[in-house]
Amino acid sequence: MSNKPAYHGGIVILISFAIAFILTMLPLSDNIKIYRPEWLTLVLIYWCVALPHRIGVFSGWCVGFLFDIHSGSLLGQHALTLAIIAYLSYKLHARIRLYPLFQQSFIILLLVALSQMLILWINGIAGETYGDWSYWIPSLTSMLIWPWLFYLMRNIRRLYGIN
Amino acid sequence: MLNGIRSIFGFVIYPLQTIASTPSELSLWVEEEFHSHQSLIDENETYRTENLLLKAQLQKFTSLQAENIRLRSLLKSSRKLSDQILIAETITVDLDPYKRQIVINKGQRSGIYAGQPILDAYGIMGQIIHPGGPSSTAILITDPSHAIPVQNNRNGLRTVLYGTGSANLLEVQNLPNNADIEVGDLLITSGLGGRFPEGYPVAVVKKIKRDPGQPFAQIIAEASAHLEQSREVLLVMNSDRKIPKNDAQEHTQTQNNTNEAEQ
Structure with a gap:
């Protein structure tokens, strides 16, 4: 075994982010x-937990930056938020892996709610309006969809032998 | 500079946006493709009548315009009567749900610039904020951070319309209680501020609440443009900007001759 392990499957990771993007943009x-889960945050958390040596703060920042470009929001607000989420999931990855799926979902709820709160703060500073309680529904739907997403992503990761 | 960054990385996002808008475009295509023969005939019939009516109105419009130019030249006031129009299509993707923005499929390559007004067949829709390479983002007049100078079509009363963030509603915040404005009044662009061309319909006053305890009347207006439905949007080209050659055939001029009243 060489010193530098050969990484592969980068294209699969890129495609997973592309699909998350498309699901986020899909007109509904x-x-x-209002029930749309935060696909980008979920996929980012999954890769941060599964491959903390490959996907981390920088990847999170890039994904958030592209999302800012797409959504016309303040340039850098999602970049900052997803970088923070990537950092937290990197710090927690050893624990999250050990938790049963049910418990993982609660961590996901906290992380997604935190990302939404950061967005809300930045929007508040920039002087934008806040809707109502339905703003927080994506955190709940993200929590509910997490176990299925986790299974799916793990099978994909094993299928392509990404490590 | 930030707009430069946005337009560069817009190229990365554009393919994804195109893919995301495919399902809705596909359903539209299927709908068009499987139209029954009879409904096409019916539709054709309606368009023919509508065309006839519009042509008849246009005849009157030409003579009225000529008269207008004559009168204005008598008054020695100048006014441009021609606007160049470019047609673009909206890309159906969901953006930030707390903003009112749309993405259109024309960008800087077609000569689109920041601040360019967009409209549909019924009125002003908004303006371009981030012109990208292949596509651009536009802010609608209903966005809470948007304001547009208007005047009342009935009596010329000038004011400013603010977006509310809800689907079709705008509000007038700074007219006193005794201002001459009524439900049903049409508000048109006043051309002040130099960004929107003058005389396009913006909104119709829907509700007025005059509370003597408040310094200003609460006035809610409904946008004339079909903000959430329009697929084709029109972009008004500023007359002193050059249009790139390859897009020239897409441009139509509302008036062939650029009449200026003052000769």
């Missing part, structure tokens, strides 16, 4: 829109 009707 106003009634369903």
